[in-house]
Amino acid sequence: MTGVELLNWARGPGLQIALVVFIVGVAIRFIEMWLLGKSPDFAEARGSAAAGGWRTLFTRSLPMPGALKRAPLVFLGGYVFHIGFFITFLFYAPHILFLRAVTGFSWPALPAYLIDVIGLVSIAALVAVLVHRLTDPVRRFLSRTGDYVAWAATFLPLLTGYFAYHRLVTDYTTMLALHVLSFELLLVLIPLTKLMHTFTFAVSRWYNGAIAGRKGVKV
Amino acid sequence: MHEPETLGDVLAKRGVSRRGFLKYCATLASLMALPPSVAAQMADKLTRATRQSVIYLSFQECTGCLESLSRTHSPTLEGLLFDLISLDYQETLLAAAGHAAEEARANAMRANSGKFVLMVDGAIPLKDGGVYSTIAGRTNIEILKEAVPHAAAVIAVGTCSSFGGLPHANPNPTGAVSVGTLMEKGLIERKPLINVSGCPPIPVVISGVVAHFLTLGTLPELDGYGRPKVFFGDTIHDRCYRRPFYDQGKFAKTFDDEGARNGWCLYELGCKGPTTYNACATAKWNGGVSFPIESGHGCLGCSEPDFWDAGSFYAPLPAPRAPLSAAAGAAIAVGVAAGAAVGLAGLYKRKKAQQAHTKLTVDDLETEKKP
Ligand code: SF4
Numbered sequence: 126m127t128g129v130e131l132l133n134w135a136r137g138p139g140l141q142i143a144l145v146v147f148i149v150g151v152a153i154r155f156i157e158m159w160l161l162g163k164s165p166d167f168a169e170a171r172g173s174a175a176a177g178g179w180r181t182l183f184t185r186s187l188p189m190p191g192a193l194k195r196a197p198l199v200f201l202g203g204y205v206f207h208i209g210f211f212i213t214f215l216f217y218a219p220h221i222l223f224l225r226a227v228t229g230f231s232w233p234a235l236p237a238y239l240i241d242v243i244g245l246v247s248i249a250a251l252v253a254v255l256v257h258r259l260t261d262p263v264r265r266f267l268s269r270t271g272d273y274v275a276w277a278a279t280f281l282p283l284l285t286g287y288f289a290y291h292r293l294v295t296d297y298t299t300m301l302a303l304h305v306l307s308f309e310l311l312l313v314l315i316p317l318t319k320l321m322h323t324f325t326f327a328v329s330r331w332y333n334g335a336i337a338g339r340k341g342v343k344v
Numbered sequence: 345m346h347e348p349e350t351l352g353d354v355l356a357k358r359g360v361s362r363r364g365f366l367k368y369c370a371t372l373a374s375l376m377a378l379p380p381s382v383a384a385q386m387a388d389k390l391t392r393a394t395r396q397s398v399i400y401l402s403f404q405e406c407t408g409c410l411e412s413l414s415r416t417h418s419p420t421l422e423g424l425l426f427d428l429i430s431l432d433y434q435e436t437l438l439a440a441a442g443h444a445a446e447e448a449r450a451n452a453m454r455a456n457s458g459k460f461v462l463m464v465d466g467a468i469p470l471k472d473g474g475v476y477s478t479i480a481g482r483t484n485i486e487i488l489k490e491a492v493p494h495a496a497a498v499i500a501v502g503t504c505s506s507f508g509g510l511p512h513a514n515p516n517p518t519g520a521v522s523v524g525t526l527m528e529k530g531l532i533e534r535k536p537l538i539n540v541s542g543c544p545p546i547p548v549v550i551s552g553v554v555a556h557f558l559t560l561g562t563l564p565e566l567d568g569y570g571r572p573k574v575f576f577g578d579t580i581h582d583r584c585y586r587r588p589f590y591d592q593g594k595f596a597k598t599f600d601d602e603g604a605r606n607g608w609c610l611y612e613l614g615c616k617g618p619t620t621y622n623a624c625a626t627a628k629w630n631g632g633v634s635f636p637i638e639s640g641h642g643c644l645g646c647s648e649p650d651f652w653d654a655g656s657f658y659a660p661l662p663a664p665r666a667p668l669s670a671a672a673g674a675a676i677a678v679g680v681a682a683g684a685a686v687g688l689a690g691l692y693k694r695k696k697a698q699q700a701h702t703k704l705t706v707d708d709l710e711t712e713k714k715p
Contacts, residue, residue, distance in 0.1 A: 127568075127569070127649055129648050129649045129650050129651075129654070130649070130650060132619065132654075133650055133653055133654055133665065136655065136663075136664055137655075137664070137666055140665075140668065141664075141666070141668060141671045144668055144671060144672060144675065145672075145674070145678075147675075148672060148675035148676055148679050149675050149678050150679070152675075152676065152678075152679025152682070152683045153679055155683065156680060156683025156684055156686070157683055157686045157687040157690060159687070160683075160687025160688065160690065160691060161687060161690050161691065161694070218595070218611075219611075219661065219662040220662065222612060222660040222661075222662045222663060223662035223663060226660070226662070226664060227664065234593050235593075236591075236592065236593055237590075237591055292582075296568070296621075297618060297619060298619045301618075301619065
């Protein structure tokens with residue numbers, strides 16, 4: 126298969142398949158959670174669950190006090206690659222054109238050289254957290270195959286994107302095809318792995334506050 | 345028997361000065377990234393060479409490639425191509441017709457067996473025995489099978505003979521394939537093959553390849569698609585004069601907006617320059633006048649395989665090739681149904697577990713204590 130054929134497949138059937146798996150998978154997981162839900166709480170509410178929920182949704186996204194001192198690498202690496210990943214994904218001009226074609230919405234892009242730097246920093250941060258995971262005995266003990274799969278699925282779109290942008294390793298067309306395919310792999314793996322936290326993080330953060338809020342406790 | 349006419353004789357007859365010819369060779373050498381010193385050797389060698397016999401076969405094609413080659417106004421570089429070669433058979437340009445033409449081809453093949461360059465223009469249909477394109481009652485594949493073994497080398501002129509091109513586009517009703525595919529499948533003999541893709545290809549690329557063959561006796565270095573690297577080594581995007589605008593994020597949004605008038609990048613209007621390897625941005629067209637992007641239209645990607653099947657020419661490169669809404673809609677419906685099924689199954693399981701649950705009493709604990 127040539128680079129062009131690969132790119133045509135990735136931009137055509139490949140994307141359709143990945144999108145269908147992604148939507149079906151995410152829908153199943155959300156509806157299942159919602160249907161199973163939590164058991165009814167018959168106690169009289171002492172405070173507002175919603176208010177508590179919204180509060181923790183926000184506060185739990187902020188750095189935990191003392192975290193930087195306790196685990197500087199995880200703290201910095203984690204924030205840097207998450208933020209970097211979303212900036213490159215959402216603010217690189219060609220990505221916006223893709224999202225516009227899919228969703229109909231568009232917004233201004235950041236200059237390509239800035240995206241380039243942010244991409245590289247994100248790659249470095251991801252490598253750092255992987256090295257830490259492999260060298261720290263506790264983290265290594267706790268890690269399962271799924272964790273490494275999730276790491277690779279996040280890493281590959283950044284790496285292939287960087288290679289394509291700089292015309293490295295192979296011709297641009299083939300690298301671009303690999304980049305699109307790696308994004309499709311990420312889409313497929315989101316509902317199947319811990320990467321589901323892309324969506325569920327909000328639910329769990331909300332829940333933590335909502336349970337406490339109902340009991341009239343501020344967390 | 346008279347001495348075979350050398351290229352020098354032909355040039356002298358045409359009134360081309362040695363100086364003019366040297367200039368031509370210098371330009372060719374620089375285009376092919378050869379050192380300037382080669383130009384003199386090239387001129388010398390070419391002047392003494394007899395003209396290269398060329399047989400040009402046209403199959404499923406539109407004659408655009410030949411137009412590109414022949415519609416040049418002397419004394420341009422490409423015009424000289426016809427002085428470098430002796431075009432022994434080309435249906436469109438041949439004065440003879442019918443049996444006489446076919447005889448000319450047979451004669452040229454016999455006289456120059458093992459030495460002539462075979463240029464092939466157009467894809468070759470294989471479906472239903474190849475009946476979709478025949479010449480003098482013979483299928484393209486038959487003609488090719490006969491000619492290739494006698495050729496010194498094959499030049500696939502244009503995207504159709506290089507990669508299948510338009511006839512090969514989905515759904516490819518005639519089963520059209522490229523010359524390279526035929527060689528890979530073992531349907532014709534393997535010979536040195538150069539793909540000069542483009543719809544049409546740039547004329548100077550053809551003359552460059554022929555000049556290279558005549559002077560050095562070898563084929564130029566080829567890329568992964570069998571194209572001469574000197575001309576197909578960079579993408580249009582790499583050499584595009586609008587590139588600074590791309591890097592600054594300045595894009596024309598329509599063909600007549602402010603951005604278009606300012607000459608901004610055409611990426612959002614569907615330019616396929618980033619994935620297209622060709623020399624348009626440097627060699628240019630119409631005697632060096634301009635190239636498509638310079639006249640305000642994005643690159644179509646015509647020198648790449650399957651460029652007809654890469655989605656709309658006016659959709660930006662990152663856009664999906666086909667709309668996703670139908671698939672997404674179906675996926676939502678399936679996802680909701682499947683989620684409901686999985687959730688209800690879970691609820692049922694929970695209910696069953698609750699029903700099967702028996703309460704532990706003090707007596708049970710007592711019995712447990714007893715050994
Ligand atoms: S016009 Fe096309 S080739 Fe030129 S810079 Fe823009 S995208 Fe690249």
